[in-house]
Amino acid sequence: MGTTLFRLTAALSLSALALSACEGNIGGSDHSASLGPGGNGFQGGSLGGGPGGGSSLSGGGASAGTSSGTGTAGTMTDAGVGGTLVDPNAASPLLPARIRRLTDAEFDTSVKSLLGFDSTFGASFTPDTRQDGFSRNDAQRVDPVFISQLQDAAQQLATTARGNVNNLAPCSDQGGSEACAKTFLTTFAARAYRRPATDAEVTALLTVYRVGADGATYADGIQATIQAVLESPGFLYVTELGDTPLQAKTTLNQYELASALAYLVTGSPPDDTLLAAAKAGDLSDPAKRQSQLDRLLALQPASTQVVRLVEEWLGIDAITQTAKDSNTYPGFAALRDSMKKEADDFTAEVMWKNGGSVGDLLSANWTIADDSLARMYLNLDQNGAIPRNGNHVDLSSVIRRGILDQGAFLSIYAHATETSPVLRGVAVLRRVACFNIPSPQSLNITVVPVVADPSKTTRDRFAQHVSDKVCASCHTNIDSIGFTFEDLDGMGQERPRQMENGALVHTENGMTVDSSTTVQTGLSFDGNYADSSALDQALGASPDVLDCFARKLFRNAATRSDPTVAGAETAFLTTAFALAPTAQGKVHDLLSAFVASDAFVNRRASE
């Protein structure tokens, strides 16, 4: 706990110091609301706004604020009238009991597991609502648009499955029979619901069968039941409710534990081995859960899950939604898919295949890229030889280290026609370091845009940020990080290079780019950096970044990131921070701690 408090305090006191410089420009209630989230690592914007969010979080902020000597930092805000009620049990180390709708991707994997053939319907559904960047969360709903798309998908999937009815629902009775249907439905519903089906559920499905087969065929009846199952709550929702009426502490049943584990690690429903473990009651044993985790994590689908975790954490999955001005960056459109593939392959190799840590992810001197992207990185022409080592492209000769210097991150956090030190700096602080940067709006600060000026470098234009006292309070931190990336343009190419006084420099508008900065956030990666590759290595070695990754992994694993689960998050981080230094920042060790924990198994009654 000592570690936890110390680290929380470090983050909070920083925010307090930074903001105290803005006194007079910041409204009181916004001030505390934005600090509370900062103290808990909840990002500004995600939680900083509402009265409910403000007050629920300032509990954590208050204790940390007091210990850092800034008494006002954690001031409780009054709950606004009509605001969202804060769960009074938010400080509980347990997550609330609930149901969670499958994500679009989970829908497809679940269909495949159930019916045996691929589904791409989920991918065409309305996109997952995100929380804290993650698609696995508490926000997915069955709304009128989704249900319409679901119905179309279920109809077509059931039609396809019907073509295989003799294997799926074999029947020796001539022309099929209700007895056969019942046999089929008992196993089919169990597979779909990831637990044994109740008699009442089978009976209800038999009613659908009768309507479907009435005046038609056995296959028609089976088809109707398959459609019904695909639209059923038992299929669509993962439950975390246990078998008894909800109490202060409710234990999930074995099958719920199996589903939680399977969707967490593989993004798919439980396989036969896991269901057998559930049936045997093994999953109450933390060691047995951990050994199931080890088994599942070695399966190929786990690679996809790890990549999803990292990309949604850093926002890199947005590369498929990123475009550039084709006059300024004519090469971008052709390289976008390469950038996406690089992020996928590199992340899978580092974090899954190699079992590496987030430090490796941020500071590797190699990548996995196709020829065109490798040539861009290495400043090679069409015929230049690419230094490959197996599937790795060696980047040690250039100023590029880790995932933050890759095309995807650099393109997403930039504008269509130019770089953006602010977007890059904020992304590093908020996402990589969990350092709260309040939005100017929440601080009542009027933003004056930086106007285009071809006679200056981007960095020179942004000098206004630090000359203006109000802006400087935040932008000293933001820009000092963002400027380190200034050697790399809005799609991640090195800017024009030339020798200057015997040293290689980059130029913008004919002027020398200065990417050297002093980072003074108060976090453990403070220091002087020549460029982003130097900063990347410091980030990779920073305990604050490891902590942030653990926090984000928790939000993805628990599929919750809202203030009502702040207590559970704190409890997990206490465990995570106590891991051996070599284990911190690794997906396996963090997941193992989560899966073994009390919070994985038990729930509290929600409101």
Next chain:
Amino acid sequence: MTNMRLTRRQLLRATLAGAASIPLIRALEGVSRASGPTALKNFICIYHPHGIAAEYWALRSGETETSFDVTYDGCSLQPFDDAATYGKSFKDKLLVIEGVDHLSNANGHDSAGTILTGSTISNQKPQNSSLDQFLAVEKGLGMSTPISSIALGVGNDGTASGLTLSFGPGGAPLPKIIDPVEAFNTLFGNLVVPSNPGSQADADRKRKVGQSILDFVTGEIGTLRPRLGVVEQQKLDQHLTSIRELEKRLAPGMAPSSCTVPSMPDATKFPSLKQYNGGEPYFEAITDAHIDVLASAIACGVTQFGTLFMNDLSFMNNPLGLPADNHANVAHTYNASPIGDNNRPGDGAPDTWTPLAKFNRYSYSKVARLMQKLDALGALDNTLIYVSSDMGNPSLHSTQNVPTVLCGGTGGMFKMGRHMRLGPDCSDGTPWCAPGDATFSGVSNNHLLVSIAQAFGVDVNTFGTQNETKHTTGTLSGLT
């Protein structure tokens, strides 16, 4: 059996081939409302991006609430008084309101969700449902039509708070339909009468099976729901609401009304739909198709509640002649005079006003197109359209003094043909005030939402979620 394998969409395509006019089934007759005969019937909310160039939008010197011109050179409101283009002037059905604030407590890019919710944005979403959902679903005003409400969007199907107008209970975002063909199918797809007896029987059987599946799902939800806490039950309640929407589509047909189904949007006009994925050049065609489908759906009584989330025209050689990146090079470069800057001193840069005003005029031209279509179908006089943006001054990302326009028919509920100017947000000496400051006297859009709810016959006096009740309580004075 071949027909059985056809999807609803395929069936519809087959039926509609070449047909411009198809008998339409009204699933249910309108139900009478407690609120009296003058209550409004249809509601549409339209979002346009990039705020406003106030210099070409606000009242000018010498103009008054009832005596003002929108046809002067450069004025973004021109389409509302342009008979040559839209058949008639809609100026007498226009109410421009200056000085409305969106108290989102969020950056302007995240605050479109405040427009219809009147809620602060927290945890990346508003805290309550939007007005269209409140009226259509919670108050049941949309339950008598085949589709309770519809949310349309151009180019972007994201559901973040900055990309959405419609929200369900607890502020859960509702996805937008970005494909006009899907919008058409959703609104009209199930209302077509099968032409031959074979497909009629097929349709009957499908309806029976479909209903039994929905009965089954409803039953399963009924078993699950009591096991949940109140907040979790909201998820299943929304699920049940969605099932009712599907059930309405299964309702057996009745005699054709006088309404005609429009022809299906021509998908070849928008080979790509998505922003950042080649859709931009087709955004105007998509917008037009959405508007035409929506106008027909309103006129036919298929739905009474719609939202449309418009987009910009960020592509090379766009028809407006604006820079390819509208966001960076039109909205962000806007350098306002005091009227666009909360009365802060400074001359601004007039050459930055005109490109933004031009874009604003484009946005309003789409509203005028909707009015023209509704008018031609006889539905304008009972349709209230609420138009707004997520920002006032876009380069500041300000959510104060957002461009607020009401138009259409109000049945005398609101006095139209006016240009209102609300009081300033701050006293003269402190033009830098903001919500939360003691000197702030801005008017939140919550009051407008209360007024609209009342105009629809719903007896409420507060709407939305704000830090102070004064911002959520009471109507917007001066509307009537």
